[in-house]
Amino acid sequence: MFKSNFEKLLDKVTSNLLLEPDWPSTLEICDTIRQKDVQPKFALNAIKKKLTSPNPHTAMFSLLVLECCVKNCGQLVHDEVGTKPFMEQMRETIKTTPHENVKNKLLELLQTWAFAFRAIPKYCAVQDTVNIMKAEGYTFPALKESDAMFSSDVAPGWEDSDCCHRCRVKFGMVQRKHHCRACGQVFCAQCSSRSCTLPKFGIEKPVRVCEACYEKSQKPQFN
Ligand SMILES: O=P(O)(O)O[C@@H]1[C@H](O)[C@H](OP(=O)(O)O)[C@@H](O)[C@H](O)[C@H]1O
Ligand SMILES: [Zn+2]
Numbered sequence: 001m002f003k004s005n006f007e008k009l010l011d012k013v014t015s016n017l018l019l020e021p022d023w024p025s026t027l028e029i030c031d032t033i034r035q036k037d038v039q040p041k042f043a044l045n046a047i048k049k050k051l052t053s054p055n056p057h058t059a060m061f062s063l064l065v066l067e068c069c070v071k072n073c074g075q076l077v078h079d080e081v082g083t084k085p086f087m088e089q090m091r092e093t094i095k096t097t098p099h100e101n102v103k104n105k106l107l108e109l110l111q112t113w114a115f116a117f118r119a120i121p122k123y124c125a126v127q128d129t130v131n132i133m134k135a136e137g138y139t140f141p142a143l144k145e146s147d148a149m150f151s152s153d154v155a156p157g158w159e160d161s162d163c164c165h166r167c168r169v170k171f172g173m174v175q176r177k178h179h180c181r182a183c184g185q186v187f188c189a190q191c192s193s194r195s196c197t198l199p200k201f202g203i204e205k206p207v208r209v210c211e212a213c214y215e216k217s218q219k220p221q222f223n
């Protein structure tokens, strides 16, 4: 029977023959969702089905796929995961899974998502679910705030101007233009002499940024 690229990839990364996660294929799954080769609802239902597998590897690997999709596919996936029905199914899985590591990982994920979505009212079902489960006596692991950084954004396009966005010096033969990769504005060399990584844009190597964006990068912050 015909299997889409997404389904083939999902079978591959949740195979009980895998000894460790197949991250390249897992990220490829995120790409199929982001470029809309597969509907998020369909993809998440397929992942949820694998989550209830009696095989511990399949169940755990499908949970890692879910984690990766929430981190990398942005609103496309958040709009499904942040709903009451999805949260009900996660609660049910925690209550019924025979796999202790799956239960613990799912508790960790619910808490991370609740923190990441704390300022987004439409996803309040996540925090509500955490609150209900705490009231039911479930203990959640310590929150690792760094896990709550989702890189679903892309870096902004570059602006143009005849003067520096920060100090207003005019550009010319000597005073050259430079662009901040974080805000896309144009600056003189002195106002954009810093560099840093931009994980939220998937930029893992240090790139040129302006003073203001550099200062912001030094403080913890989430979307
Ligand atoms: O080398 P120049 O001729 O000044 O050209 C500038 C550099 O390529 C800058 O790269 P950078 O931001 O990495 O410095 C770029 O941001 C500007 O838009 C260009 O005008
Ligand atoms: Zn300047």
Ligand SMILES: [Zn+2]
Pocket: 180, 181, 182, 183, 184, 185, 209, 210, 211, 212, 213, 214
């Ligand atoms: Zn900037």
